[in-house]
Amino acid sequence: MNGPAPFADRLAALVEERRSQVCLGLDPDPAELASPSAGQEPARGSPAAAAAIAVAAHCRGLIEAAGPACVAVKPQLACFERLGAPGWEALAATVEAAHGAGLLVIADGKRGDVPHTAAAYAQALFGSVATPFGEVRGLDADAATTNPLLGGDALEPLVAAAQEAGAGLFALVRTSNPGAADLFDLPVGEGSLSDRLASLVAERAPRLAGASGLSGMGAVVGATKPEHLGRLRELMPDSILLLPGVGAQGGRASDLTAAFGKHPASALVAASRSLAGASDPGEAAERLRAEIWDVSGA
Amino acid sequence: MNGPAPFADRLAALVEERRSQVCLGLDPDPAELASPSAGQEPARGSPAAAAAIAVAAHCRGLIEAAGPACVAVKPQLACFERLGAPGWEALAATVEAAHGAGLLVIADGKRGDVPHTAAAYAQALFGSVATPFGEVRGLDADAATTNPLLGGDALEPLVAAAQEAGAGLFALVRTSNPGAADLFDLPVGEGSLSDRLASLVAERAPRLAGASGLSGMGAVVGATKPEHLGRLRELMPDSILLLPGVGAQGGRASDLTAAFGKHPASALVAASRSLAGASDPGEAAERLRAEIWDVSGA
Numbered sequence: 037m038n039g040p041a042p043f044a045d046r047l048a049a050l051v052e053e054r055r056s057q058v059c060l061g062l063d064p065d066p067a068e069l070a071s072p073s074a075g076q077e078p079a080r081g082s083p084a085a086a087a088a089i090a091v092a093a094h095c096r097g098l099i100e101a102a103g104p105a106c107v108a109v110k111p112q113l114a115c116f117e118r119l120g121a122p123g124w125e126a127l128a129a130t131v132e133a134a135h136g137a138g139l140l141v142i143a144d145g146k147r148g149d150v151p152h153t154a155a156a157y158a159q160a161l162f163g164s165v166a167t168p169f170g171e172v173r174g175l176d177a178d179a180a181t182t183n184p185l186l187g188g189d190a191l192e193p194l195v196a197a198a199q200e201a202g203a204g205l206f207a208l209v210r211t212s213n214p215g216a217a218d219l220f221d222l223p224v225g226e227g228s229l230s231d232r233l234a235s236l237v238a239e240r241a242p243r244l245a246g247a248s249g250l251s252g253m254g255a256v257v258g259a260t261k262p263e264h265l266g267r268l269r270e271l272m273p274d275s276i277l278l279l280p281g282v283g284a285q286g287g288r289a290s291d292l293t294a295a296f297g298k299h300p301a302s303a304l305v306a307a308s309r310s311l312a313g314a315s316d317p318g319e320a321a322e323r324l325r326a327e328i329w330d331v332s333g334a
Numbered sequence: 335m336n337g338p339a340p341f342a343d344r345l346a347a348l349v350e351e352r353r354s355q356v357c358l359g360l361d362p363d364p365a366e367l368a369s370p371s372a373g374q375e376p377a378r379g380s381p382a383a384a385a386a387i388a389v390a391a392h393c394r395g396l397i398e399a400a401g402p403a404c405v406a407v408k409p410q411l412a413c414f415e416r417l418g419a420p421g422w423e424a425l426a427a428t429v430e431a432a433h434g435a436g437l438l439v440i441a442d443g444k445r446g447d448v449p450h451t452a453a454a455y456a457q458a459l460f461g462s463v464a465t466p467f468g469e470v471r472g473l474d475a476d477a478a479t480t481n482p483l484l485g486g487d488a489l490e491p492l493v494a495a496a497q498e499a500g501a502g503l504f505a506l507v508r509t510s511n512p513g514a515a516d517l518f519d520l521p522v523g524e525g526s527l528s529d530r531l532a533s534l535v536a537e538r539a540p541r542l543a544g545a546s547g548l549s550g551m552g553a554v555v556g557a558t559k560p561e562h563l564g565r566l567r568e569l570m571p572d573s574i575l576l577l578p579g580v581g582a583q584g585g586r587a588s589d590l591t592a593a594f595g596k597h598p599a600s601a602l603v604a605a606s607r608s609l610a611g612a613s614d615p616g617e618a619a620e621r622l623r624a625e626i627w628d629v630s631g632a
Contacts, residue, residue: 063451066465083468090466114447114454118463119470121422128418146447148481149412150511150583153361156412165416167364168388170381172417183446185483185506189513208483213448215487222530224520229527232520285448 040202043179044246044276044301047140047204050107051301056325057332059108059142059278061308062098062130063115064091081122088122091115095130102311102321103137108178110278110306113145131175140178142278142304146208147194148183154190158197179204181256181278184233195240195253204244204252204276209233209268212258212281230264234271241274250299251275257295259287259305266294277303282324283310289327300334338500341477342544342574342599345438345502348405349599354623355630357406357440357576359606360396360428361413362389379420386420389413393428400609400619401435406476408576408604411443429473438476440576440602444506445492446481452488456495477502479554479576482531493538493551502542502550502574507531507566510556510579528562532569539572548597549573555593557585557603564592575601580622581608587625598632 051057066087099109109130116127134141147157159165161180164173182194184207191207198205210220210230220230234255241251254276257268269277277295281287282305295303305328307321314320349355364385397407407428414425432439445455457463459478462471480492482505489505496503508518508528518528532553539549552574555566567575575593579585580603593601603626605619612618 063454066463066470069466082470083465084470086467087463087465087470112447112451112454114445114451114458117422118454118458118461118472119465120426120472121419124415124419124422146481147412147444149410149444150509150578151513153410153412156361156363156410156416160412160416165364165385167381167385167417168367169384172364172380172382172385174416174418183444183481183483185481185517186509186511187513187516187518189511189516190509192513211448211484211488213484213487215449215485215490218485218487218534219483219527219530220485222522222527224522224527229517229520229522232517236516280448 039200042202042244042246043204043252044244044250045248047107047276048246048248048250048299048301050140054107055329056105056107057300057304057328058106058321058325059110059304059306060098060102060106060311061110061112061306062095063112063308064094065115066091066119069094084119085122088119088126091119092126092129096133098312098317099133099137101318103139105321105325106139108140108142108304109134110142110144113143128175131177143175143177143180146181146183148186148190150186151189151193155193158194162201162203163197179206179252181206183208184236188236191240195243198252199243204254206254206256206278207233207237209237209255210257210264212260212285212287216258230268231271234268237275238272245274248299249274250301254278256280259292260285262291265292269295269297273297276301278306279303280306283307289324289331293331296332300332337498340500340542340544341502341550342542342548343546345405345574346544346546346548346597346599348438352405353627354403354405355598355602355626356404356619356623357408357602357604358396358400358404358609359408359410359604360393361410361606362392363413364389364417367392382417383420386417386424389417390424390427394431396610396615397431397435399616401437403619403623404437406438406440406602407432408440408442411441426473429475441473441475441478444479444481446484446488448484449487449491453491456492460499460501461495477504477550479504481506482534486534493541496550497541502552504552504554504576505531505535507535507553508555508562510558510583510585514556528566529569532566535573536570543572546597547572548599552576554578557590558583560589563590567593567595571595574599576604577601578604581605587622587629591629594630598630
């Protein structure tokens with residue numbers, strides 16, 4: 037057993053070292069980037085290439101400013117994809133910058149597909165693919181979000197690849213948007229669809245468990261509906277919960293106590309626009325770090 | 335009203351012209367590409383760049399061979415993404431080749447996210463994004479698959495963008511994998527989770543309806559469980575159904591009659607491995623075309 041350490045253990049060590057459970061969301065909007073100014077070297081190449089360079093620089097800047105108060109970054113794949121191939125290059129550069137700053141990378145693409153295709157996503161996210169021209173490595177993400185609607189067999193290739201790579205996986209169990217109630221809150225049997233999704237997660241938790249007892253088979257649970265947190269924590273006692281929705285979407289850090297289990301690394305709080313949009317992202321991240329550390333009871 | 339014609343109308347015209355409802359699935363596996371042989375020009379650049387060039391050539395070859403018997407192609411985004419930025423270039427080249435062959439492009443990425451992010455996916459798939467360096471166009475897909483788990487508000491930006499671009503949208507309603515039963519078949523109210531998803535689709539159908547009465551607000555319904563087809567067709571009378579799972583996954587064309595509604599373009603049959611793996615993909619596609627045309631009752 038000489039593979040990489042499980043995601044849960046790597047995260048646990050980092051959380052204790054930095055006394056932080058903050059995950060820096062990276063949702064770069066090229067429309068909001070500064071226009072090229074007269075003093076700067078003119079952008080070369082296509083608009084997409086120029087915008088991608090600016091996006092990568094923006095993310096690098098945010099990582100430098102806010103990174104020290106965080107343990108992970110969560111690049112939103114959609115924001116890079118809309119710049120095409122250059123956007124994917126900016127994503128790879130962002131992963132590298134985050135790793136350079138000692139941060140774990142949670143690729144937020146909410147991928148999910150039938151098993152044959154899910155295996156290809158696993159290669160793209162934290163594996164590699166064999167080609168006649170040599171092995172091609174994927175993104176080298178430390179973890180990824182996944183949409184579990186297709187069922188257990190569709191999760192399987194992602195879980196297996198995560199286990200081999202020492203990666204984590206966060207399945208959507210209850211998202212942070214208002215419309216999440218349409219389906220996640222539907223009554224199913226004696227619980228809700230969310231509860232059923234939580235069971236899918238809990239069944240697979242032992243496969244990605246670390247020495248700490250925490251499992252990298254985690255779940256996305258929106259911070260905007262704190263009334264769900266206690267129940268979902270009970271259904272997934274060992275899973276790391278990824279909590280988006282604090283800040284711009286209305287979730288408050290002080291409402292998140294129930295999400296934390298027996299370990300300070302049992303939940304991560306993702307904040308994007310509230311950090312990127314702050315006049316001083318470093319200070320905003322440090323304030324959020326201290327607040328969450330308090331709330332977690334660590 | 336001078337926008338592009340709705341996807342449903344463009345598809346309807348093509349189906350009638352080609353007497354075909356076949357959608358060519360493109361799931362290129364770089365591991366299965368021919369090794370570079372001695373007579374060929376050696377591949378330049380990284381393994382990823384060389385593999386991406388080979389993948390694009392493979393897809394172009396399949397489009398040339400099987401395209402004339404088809405009305406659409408369905409590139410599986412995972413298969414391109416695993417080659418990183420060069421893979422995205424191969425995807426863009428494949429979209430261009432398909433359009434050049436008169437085929438519609440259904441980008442199969444099963445994307446879905448909270449509204450703010452879903453809007454970014456819409457830009458990536460069939461829109462564009464403003465940047466300080468100029469407008470950057472997305473993939474220019476004619477339609478895309480989407481995972482509706484996040485609810486109605488998360489579908490909204492995709493529906494709105496599809497409406498503006500004259501694009502189509504296929505929401506997952508019942509997938510073709512064995513594990514699909516875990517969640518899609520769960521009893522919810524008086525029906526199943528699939529029925530509930532079908533309602534989400536049907537409610538939005540008028541927004542993407544064409545002059546033919548068909549709607550580009552469509553649904554993915556696996557061909558492997560034909561017992562669901564009749565019920566789901568009833569729940570979504572105007573929606574175009576995209577039926578994957580014929581061939582390698584075990585679905586049979588002869589079982590698909592119930593999927594077809596009042597118009598020959600009311601369902602598309604996607605086949606990937608059974609065409610790409612045939613000794614003569616052109617002949618295999620033509621055989622499938624004739625079989626489905628028969629089954630559709632057109």
